[in-house]
Amino acid sequence: MLNFIKNQYIKLCLFLASFILLLIVNFNYFLPFNSTHSILYFSYSHYAPLLFFISISFISVVLSKIWSRYFFIKSAIIYLLYLLGSYIIECSRNVNVLKYNIFSFKANDFFQVNFLLFLFSIFLIAFIYHYVISIYCPIFENRLIKISEYKEYYSILFHSFMLIGFCLTDSKIYKILPETSYLRDLFTDGLIKNQFSYLMELDKFIILLIIILFPFVFCSIIGIDQLYRNRPKFGAALVCSSFFAITFNYTIQNSIRTDVTILGRNLFPGATAFQILVFFALFLLIYCLFNEFLLSTLLSVFLIIGISIASYFKFQYRQEPILPSDLSWLMHPGIMFDSLGPQSYFYVFLIVAVFLGLYLSCRIILLYGRVLENYYLRGIVIISIFSFFIGIYSVFKQRRDGKVDDSIPVIGILNNQHDISWFGNTTNAQIKSLSYVWFSHLTSEVMIKPKDYSKSSIQKIEEKYKKVAGDINLTRKENINEQTVIYVLSESFSDPSRIEDVKVSSNPIPKIQEIKKRTTSGLMKSDGYGGGTANMEFQTLTGLPMYNLSPSISILYTQVAPVMNYFPSISNSFNSNNRIVIHIASPSNYSRNIIYGNLDFAKFIHYGNKGKEGYNIGGNYSDESTYQLVLKNMNKDSQFFSVMTMQNHTPWNEPNPIDMNASYPGFSDNANKQLSAYIRMLYHTDNATQDFLEKLAKIDKKITVVFYGDHLPGLYPESAFKNNPEGQYQTDYFIWSNFETPKLDYPLVNSSDFSAMVFEQTNSKVSPYYALLTEVLKKASVDKKALEGEAREIAEDLKMVEYDLISGKGYLSKDFFEVPSAKN
Template structure:
């Protein structure tokens, strides 16, 4: 339609590149010059006003040039790229900001109404309409022999982006204050800092523009993959933090500086590696979309049940996927199926061209690209591994401030994830040692410890005349058992644990301090069997059986004092849970009786509520007791495990102050289940009394169920971790004064209750238990135990030539 003469076309072609570059420089340097000038010049003077107007004119000229070039290129698709880039940036920034505010008391995703984001929208709308018309005209111009490379097209679109959308309030605040905090750094008057931040902001816009251009052209590329990884990271970051939100401040902050950007960096790196490994854009996008959904649902469910974020060690549960799925609400499964179907449909209908295109075709180039994120991830891991005195090297952007400025490592996984990000907890788990090295650790200190407790054991044994291996010992871990009436504001129509209360009153018993809430069963079990204190190990340790046990040079256990053929573990669930099958095999247990994945199955199985009953568990112990030999039983029950669902007896009702209807219903079912445990436990002990041999039972609740709202523990935080325990024998024993213990104290309490002799190791545990009973938090005995634990795991194993210490 329109045509230029040959010479004029050639002349115009030679001008396009300089025009694009000049307009780009104007766009790039505008925030630098304008901000620097505003801080250092008086705009009320004639000269100041002149400079200001010249700046504005240059910006206007640059904007017009960019506008005309984009129109001249004549592709309507470029306008869609422009709009898509703007919308993307709005939601990226909003997602980042929302992640920083999820713990606010009045949090909502859109704190401002839609007018805030699209203020001055009408002038922009008119500009876009005008641009579309010009583009339509430009498409009719004969541009033969005037090639415009894609890189220049992307530059022009980026420049037009600034020209059109710079009037929006959100863009002003984003560009000047939020994205790189330009307003703050500009106060120093350092123009180099302004230059750096301006370039970073421009590169981000350019990356978004180029990615959308590639996407609309259905072209796989490293740039599009990098942008997609970043978008997935922003989305995943928001939902990870939202899933563990709590409306309160810590150290006068709702989240610590750098937490969000650190998590986005880690997630972007991991997602980009996944893209490169798959090397197909659409397949990688679908896989990452499903992965992000599953990660966030799992994180939300776990936090709801256990007040703990998703940890990388939770991957061990994939061995028992059936049990994992039992925790998942059917609505999530339905959503996953729906989203998967939509993703597959989109691929076949709209993006089939993407399917078979490799992101990087050359294997060597792909390997080189992969080395960049892997190198970055390795660098981050090395930085954290080199930590000394809880500090990493200073001067590393984001990471140093996040780790060094706020020491909350002593708090739970939940607090660290909430205020420092979930990814921070993952990295700490990967890099932190199992246990910190005690300052006094040496070969000499271990030798002194050995001699000290050999002497202690000799003194203790002078007053004791029994041997624990002459009895039958039954450890009963009662799933989620804890008296609900201990909690503030909880009322029951009747006491649901009358028999257990009476047993505690007449025998050795009291309260146990659990190391978990809503979960952590295996950690209580580990401590009860070994006497090793979970609280001595690093706060990054999640599951003792999978993280501590594989690193033990020697595996101490009270069961070692019994013959292997007389050691039994009974668990009415799956033997592979928490790697138990391997653990008990290592401990020399010849008989593992479980509901699933064992040669010897449970007998007389009945279900109460949603799980196998305590009656079934107890019967399977009773049926295996041999009056002619001493035996050791480790029984882990399941009846009171979530979900709690029991309709009778209707006479038992539970209510909590400010509980929801659902919370009261769950509490009522839980109370009814406890009443069943109480009745069956009394009957179990009654039947044990009929055997003509010495039997002692160590009975304890491992943790509270995760059914209570946080408000219940506000005035009494310790009640969140307090359960019940007793030690009972079918013969006359004295009631020992162990009213407050950890599960690691049960060996010592058992030996004192039965007046049994102790090994040097058990003499150490006896002194630790005495400190626990007297609420001594960091006593001499506990520090000695830490010394021993370090030697068994991270240390030089000086104990290897003195294993009689444990015998």
Template sequence: MKQQSDAETMGDMTRGSNVAGAGRRSREFPGWLYGILFILFDIAAVAILEVGVSLGASSRVTLSSPDVGWDFVGKMFNVHGPNFVFLLNVLLVGVLYLALLMLFNRFWIATPVLVAAAIVVAVIEHFKISIRYEAILPSDLNFLKADAGNLMGFMPAGAHWTILLAIAVFAVFVGLFVFLNHIDARRGRMFRGSDRQSKSINAIARLLLILVPGLFFGLYAMQVSTVGSWAKSLATAMGDKPSMWDSVYDAQRNGPLVAFMRQVNPKVMDKPSDYSEETMKQVVARYEKAAKQINASRKSSLTDSTVIYVLSESFSDTSRVPGLKVNKDSMPKIRAIKESTTSGLMLSSGYGGGTANLEYMGLTGLSMANFDSSLTSPYQQLVPGEHWTPTINQMWGAAKNSIGLHPYESSMYSRATNYKKFGFSHFYTLTGPDVISHQDRIDDSPYVSDAATYQSTLEEVEKSDSNQFLQVITMQNHMPYHEWYKDNDFTAESTTGEPLGKDEQESIETYQKGQAITDEATADFLDKLDKLDKPVTVVFYGDHLPGIYSSASEDDNNSLALHLTDYFIWSNKASDSQGVKINNAAYSSPNFFVAQAAEHMDAKVSPYLAFLTEMHEKIAAMEPPVVNKIQGWDRIPEGQSIYLDHAGNPMAESDFDEETKQLLADYRLIQYDITDGNNYLKDTDFMSLP
């Protein structure tokens, strides 16, 4: 017994000696050190995500937006107004990091998991941007669910080197974590306690520190895209400035996580209180009856002709800008065309931007006025996640009959993805995969000329034996404007007594010259279409005014005038509708163009087009509240959508008659069903032409 006791004593002494030695080699990290390390690794994860976006962007030649680079961090110290969106990203990643720490209760396990996740996301971001110049979007999660087995097919050339580099970077981090874990006698344990009471308290504390951050993160994700919510207010206060036209620029500028979360749960529109399958059946029946009445006097079909929508970038009449005097007319030929056919002024929701929203309304017949103000870009916030996307080009049947042309980057506003979803067989751009055939520029202009775009369009029309729908989006008159053109004799001056600024005058005069070039090219394009032996109808419209009229825009009373552009609907000699002028065309908005085109062409309509026809008879134009003050605003509730009558006068929704109110209610039902509802209309003939 004594011998055994001596052995045990010797063993205890040995173990004690080893523990003492270990204690000399490693010490428990104090709480403040864990706090510092938490912040450092949180920032590291944010940096890794930003690197994934920045490296992907630098691997592509892009025209649309500048490379933000590490101005993402540097702009916190901007003397003209600091921006703390970097800290917002740190906060959001930190919330996830904290939940991981509490889940594992080991600092040196949770941290590698966070870093590994950041590296994996950064690599995927890099690959997607390299291939498609598009950041990761919430809709990509649907792709993973549906087609995860084909992921390897989307790897860019040289992907293995990126993957190896990512593995090497992670290995370095792992080495660091192993070393820190080795010198930390606490081994990263967050909560400790051996007795039952301590374990219970620790378990409750950990659970709370998982639930509370998780709840914050979830609520932020659900509300950050809703205008007026606490999450949206927080993001805005921290410097989040959405750049919805370019998802890569948005992710660089505001951080990948902030940009991603802003699109997770956008509020599309309020659900109508009477929305149901039975209600939608009543809507269908109502406009089937209207379609029969309209079609009784019409003789042709929309699809008997080729229809070309021309969205002319920033095209508008400079002479209509308040307080501005120009030396000569920059659009005499289009002015003459407008006088000889269906034409008028279009109410635009944009000023200096917002092209894709006007484009969306023209292609769908839906109105931005019906959407919640949180939905600022349907092309990026709505369309990617939609299960049903009816667009007017689909009336022409097979995808081969739908062609899109845009002499710029296919990734802008996620057009390449959306046009495929809309049913276009080809979308010709500068960056492909379908490359537009003509890319000529004028003098020092960086943009493809309208003449070149029209030539590419004409070739598509000529080579097809069937009637088509073509969507054309020009770029020649895109901002900015810097003395691009030689022999420019256009001048502009202020009539307000305050002279134009040097930059404003240069921009206006350069824009005028570009507009004159568009005027010539458009007239020439129509002349060539006139010589074809197939019927063609063109719907031409300017999407918005250029954002160069800083003097005029200072006066809120000019707001409505600065949101009116020019449009016309024209048919060639092979059409029976050349020279037709329809009623109620003086004012319109792009959601009504398809109904107006059908009336211009004496074409039969679907129940949906019958609805749009009746809606346009009551409301000439409609857009969301684009201004804080317009002429007559004292009679119209501030913040309501802009509705114009056929004389161009703003209308108050409260003054609508019962028929108009019913039409507007039906519009909201239709739009909700298509975009955010149960798609009850999908299995009906509501969209079908007779």
């Protein structure tokens, strides 16, 4: 390479300059923004057309000296790879357009031919020169150029600029130009403000882009040659990393696709470019870390397939993308496989067997070799990639008021142009890319600091609600710690009759519906679809609503609870010896064992210590068996039970009662079987719950049960909620007591409202904290819209208290949470 540069210095400079000029002219020629672009371009100089002709002629002469059969084959391969990559990117840009047909190749501009016109003229001149001048003017030809020793290098350079030419004249590049941070200020509503300034800046932009792209493309062209010759090295790793990044971007976004439009867009500017860059760095890191091409390639392929499938299933069941908090499941693979069903073990075994089979059978004959032989160079590349990720992390971490520096390429546009964080993780992942959500997740604050937060403002809130508590307690005669309270989180419980077009052969929950008519009852707003159990439990225990937190927070127990200054659980009102949790699942799920230990629960009955009692319905511990554990641990004292059932969790495969069936239009036979099984499970919940309450009614002490569904099952398609979008996040609840209580009127509540409701229904005295929650329940909860005046002030008070507990200085005193008891 050094000899090539030294001996061909002048010719090399001419060749590079010629191609750069050709690319600039080519790029300007195909600009669609105005009809006089080419004339304007040539108005820069009277010599531009002449220089262009000389450039294309010189390139053609060089081409005539380097072409060969392999040269044309390689050119075709490069063009086909480019078309494939370009089309996958085009499909990615339209992934949220459900009517978009990926097989409409002509309509979707599969064949990118802009640069082919110039390329054809180069080949034509080269052909004429080769077969005319070199034959009839051999003396002129010999004096003109001698490059026979360096054909390979010139071939790589030609193909590099050819690929850059294809990229720069791609139809997509013109669509995104007005959205780039470099050129955005030159446009108004997509139209050029000043044509001359635009062209000058555009040429600078193109030259800068060529300089940035050239090293990468040059190495990639070498990599294509390495793949063709079955001798993969670093260049081949660049090619594969690029292709994997483009492919993974499409598959992961396609796994969470929906027909979504925000501010007139199906995808925000920079989303595709950002995610492809992140994935490219990730795959290149895999190649460099393992430093074995075949192994790294297989790992990358299986990673793409595995994560895309996992993302698809999570989105189908929970309408939520894969998030960083989901990685915690990798620490407990057995539990994860159990929840997916016994067949999951077979699939894992099959995947491992296929992976090992491919690796062992191909390593001798196909794509086997080290990516980088030089360990120093390998270390530099790995450090550079980590620096890239750290740089992105720092950019997100240093956001102020949700904004980053506008001058930062790609991220500046993607993050700053539109703030849609309040739409939540799913919509942001669909519109701004999953990678964007991941970096936001990893760098976002748990809760935004309220504007007026200070020690004095917290003290004012304390004094305010001490007075409110005093007023409330004047009319309340009972103490919560002299009663028994049971919170029953019923897994995936929700009345199917509220789902449009679901047909059921018979009503599965008549007894619970009857209970709801006689008790305080209504609908509860769930914060998740198909999942989010731990978040519902957190809110019912603490009274702290999730809607006040950062939209990037997904799991409260693992992201919020560890950083809290104080955990204000209703269980704190009871003697620690009489606090019991029953959840027949792994105790380490969502760090529950740690949470319950910190809350000083005396007993945690879980999958590992429940004993042999009970039986399963479907694939999980039955509700009746869970209720029996409650009754078994009941004593004469006042107690607090936090109970979470597992019966209606996936998999749904209950066969009885066999004559009870359900269906949904458009469902496959298998989907209808699952729906029918779920309905049958509700039937068993209905009977078990009625029987449970009848037994509690006979116990000689005051007992109150809060029964609620945590979320809907992930069975229903989005179309089921098209006429009632809020119905996707509404479950059933009731509050029952075995003694006379009023029937309160709260048709729609948040899970964080339950404790205030229990205090009110049982006529129990409240602490200042529960006085605040009572005010929120009555005047500022989720059933109230467009809060104003006193309601808005109450909501802000709760936000201030929540911030102090989670992210603030912990100014609140213990007295604020002290619930009146018989002793005090």
